[in-house]
Amino acid sequence: MVEINAIEKVKQDGVFAQITSLGHEQLVFCYDEPTGLKAIIGIHNTVLGPALGGTRMWNYASDEEAITDVLRLSRGMTFKNAISGLNLGGGKAVIIGDPAKKNEAFLRRFGRFVDSLGGKYITAEDVNMKTSDIEYMAMETKHVTGLPETRGGGGDPSPVTAYGTYLGMKASAKKVYGNDSLNGKKVIVQGVGQVGKYLVERLIKEGAQVFVTDIFEDKLMQVAKATGATAINPADVYSFDADIYAPCALGATLNDETIPQLKVQIVAGAANNQLKDDQKHGLMLMDRGITYAPDFLINAGGVINVYAEFIGGYNRDVAYAQTEKIYDTCLDILNKAEKENIPAQEAAMQLALKRINDMGKVKLSY
Numbered sequence: 519m520v521e522i523n524a525i526e527k528v529k530q531d532g533v534f535a536q537i538t539s540l541g542h543e544q545l546v547f548c549y550d551e552p553t554g555l556k557a558i559i560g561i562h563n564t565v566l567g568p569a570l571g572g573t574r575m576w577n578y579a580s581d582e583e584a585i586t587d588v589l590r591l592s593r594g595m596t597f598k599n600a601i602s603g604l605n606l607g608g609g610k611a612v613i614i615g616d617p618a619k620k621n622e623a624f625l626r627r628f629g630r631f632v633d634s635l636g637g638k639y640i641t642a643e644d645v646n647m648k649t650s651d652i653e654y655m656a657m658e659t660k661h662v663t664g665l666p667e668t669r670g671g672g673g674d675p676s677p678v679t680a681y682g683t684y685l686g687m688k689a690s691a692k693k694v695y696g697n698d699s700l701n702g703k704k705v706i707v708q709g710v711g712q713v714g715k716y717l718v719e720r721l722i723k724e725g726a727q728v729f730v731t732d733i734f735e736d737k738l739m740q741v742a743k744a745t746g747a748t749a750i751n752p753a754d755v756y757s758f759d760a761d762i763y764a765p766c767a768l769g770a771t772l773n774d775e776t777i778p779q780l781k782v783q784i785v786a787g788a789a790n791n792q793l794k795d796d797q798k799h800g801l802m803l804m805d806r807g808i809t810y811a812p813d814f815l816i817n818a819g820g821v822i823n824v825y826a827e828f829i830g831g832y833n834r835d836v837a838y839a840q841t842e843k844i845y846d847t848c849l850d851i852l853n854k855a856e857k858e859n860i861p862a863q864e865a866a867m868q869l870a871l872k873r874i875n876d877m878g879k880v881k882l883s884y
């Protein structure tokens with residue numbers, strides 16, 4: 519799940535060196551013998567507000583891998599929350615182990631660890647977590663968001679994430695083609711999971727020619743049949759002749775091997791951490807003349823949705839209205855990147871950092 523180089527760096531330099539270089543405030547190790555719970559909560563920055571980010575459960579191969587993941591993910595949340603205009607800092611939690619083993623006692627114990635931080639960290643759903651798991655955590659702490667709609671929460675954030683991603687794609691089209699219509703555009707959607715399938719629906723509705731892929735053939739065929747999209751082989755994605763590539767599966771798909779193969783003019787998708795190396799691969803895309811919609815900006819609909827719940831009295835229209843701002847922000851970032859001749863990812867990080875650093879408490883850099 520995490521690159522080997524990054525894990526080796528934690529092993530070689532030690533945890534504190536990593537925390538210092540990435541600018542984290544706190545890393546909290548949680549262990550409970552009776553339930554077998556092993557978790558790490560990463561609090562990257564709380565200048566704009568409490569650190570919000572989901573909890574992921576994964577069978578990490580080593581503690582170093584889990585540490586690397588939580589450090590990287592919590593830092594990413596700082597940028598995402600800042601650029602989205604939310605009064606939130608960045609945090610994330612990882613639970614180490616087989617997701618099949620979680621149960622009520624285990625999740626409630628984790629909820630108590632979250633509670634012990636007194637609201638400095640607010641948790642939500644992430645990979646291998648369901649809204650029912652969130653309900654168990656909520657029995658022990660109020661510092662949790664993403665409850666089901668039946669309990670007054672915002673429910674599944676994926677449709678809102680897909681909406682923001684779609685708007686980021688349209689803003690990119692406006693920049694590249696002079697108008698934002700996706701009608702007739704050839705779009706590849708990699709990963710037809712929760713977010714991907716909603717994105718495909720929106721694209722088809724607009725008249726795009728959509729090509730979908732997934733490593734699970736059944737799921738792929740089901741989405742292709744239901745939407746009218748064309749299924750393609752996962753291995754063909756990067757060299758496929760299309761206009762737009764939307765990564766909606768895993769991170770690091772933009773790297774030394776894939777970027778030279780791309781035939782598209784735009785990359786705009788929902789996956790987190792699409793660039794294997796923010797600076798190097800941001801520059802590689804720029805040099806190839808490919809417009810990149812920064813992932814943490816255009817996939818922020820989900821966190822906007824859980825924030826709308828967190829501030830109380832969840833209102834779906836408010837969440838969607840806030841998500842709509844992604845279009846203008848994305849266009850502004852692409853224009854700034856062009857004017858300053860820098861990669862769009864860098865332009866987006868600068869904007870997020872400016873908001874934090876203008877508060878004047880601590881100075882962050884990237």
Ligand code: NAD
Nearest residue numbers: 675676679709710711712713732733766767788789790820
């Ligand atoms: P998901 O697990 O429901 O869907 C991911 C899909 O990608 C799965 O169907 C999986 O089979 C497929 N996949 C995995 N590897 C693949 C590969 N090599 N080629 C093709 N398909 C592959 O996840 P999701 O909730 O839809 O999230 C998708 C991405 O968006 C993730 O990176 C996630 O971190 C990010 N994201 C999601 C949300 C949200 O609201 N769900 C919010 C922000 C960011």
